Amino acid sequence: MPRFFIENANEKEIVITGENAHHIGRSLRMRVGDKLTLCCEGVDYDCVITRFTDSEVFCSVVGTAPCESEPKTRLTLFQALPKGDKAELIVQKAVELGAGEVVFVMTERCVSRPDEKSFSKRLARLQKISLEAAKQCGRGAVPKISGLISVSELLEGLPRFDKALMCYEKGGSALSAAGVEAGQSIALFIGSEGGFEEKEAAAFEGAGGELIGLGKRILRCETAPIAAISIIMSLAGEME
């Protein structure tokens, strides 16, 4: 059944507007009586189309259920901004693998240091990549992409997570020994090309986080988040 992400929903009648309405009426040429699924914040609304106007599609809700593909484990990837277009690859893969949110962070060793204006343009593109990846892999919500924040802003926010893990190139515990469990909220912090400064690692530990090693091979800064999210989601039982 076709799936569409919407921003607001209720359990009775939902009116679809904008791009989605255009896509449903013009591109897919759907008709009154056709069924579709509307996804809002991890809930699937099974609907039947009841009426069209020029720019709206009226849907009657026939059933709701939590989206099965949406992980119960809420992983936020805090990613030090990498060079080039690696951020795009990281967002796409993080969304496919079940991350709930991606926040870009400016660390000491970030080579790419865009100003706020040019990064906000890029953020719009990254958010679109998140939407496309969420559609393609069947997520029940579109992960929010945000940033840039500073390391101290990140550290201030850590108490709201059950677990905070930093992949540190100088080593740490194995992810398999980090006590990851289903349903936790997990902050995962990954460095840019140059990794982390020692003082950043110490500050992360000081704020209650744990340092993690990803093994003896040196992973690129776009490989580390993909590998770490895969392993965390497997440990949390979200890859079965």
Next chain:
Amino acid sequence: MPRFFIENANEKEIVITGENAHHIGRSLRMRVGDKLTLCCEGVDYDCVITRFTDSEVFCSVVGTAPCESEPKTRLTLFQALPKGDKAELIVQKAVELGAGEVVFVMTERCVSRPDEKSFSKRLARLQKISLEAAKQCGRGAVPKISGLISVSELLEGLPRFDKALMCYEKGGSALSAAGVEAGQSIALFIGSEGGFEEKEAAAFEGAGGELIGLGKRILRCETAPIAAISIIMSLAGEME
């Protein structure tokens, strides 16, 4: 210490030629007495430079040790050939994450079906990507990239592996329940964009392989191998 991959080694004196010799003498401007590590088939040869000629570098071996970053678990990725340049991304990431070999396979649903000649050109490029990735991440051996083979050739080769796993989009056991252990030889079979035909999955099971599900989100054909190798290597204790 600089590291170079060589094809033949012994425990006394090693003569470096070709591109490596040029790189050592001209680009790095190394001198007699300088130390370097030569890597051959998972063994590190710690050497001192004793003599240069125009095209050779003579090295005296002062110590040998198994390369620490080389996984004891021997994973061969059998990857159905994807479209576009995804094969390049898959090879780079598989090498970083510790795969021992990548073999491209022609399955029913492969959209890209190059002839032997054009694929052999591409294979040379993929082998170069393997070499660069192995250097960058500190591997002790350069994973061999080969193919294209047919599904029946793959099935014939399965008995030489301790474990054979196929990631099947219609589901299967969790990787975490597949009994992966350190030191095993593992065949991992991943589909192309369209996944696998049911008869391919049945034939794989018939040949002693196991079907694996990677969870409820639909992973792209380049995401699946990266995620699966990460999880297998973590289960085998190779990511700590």
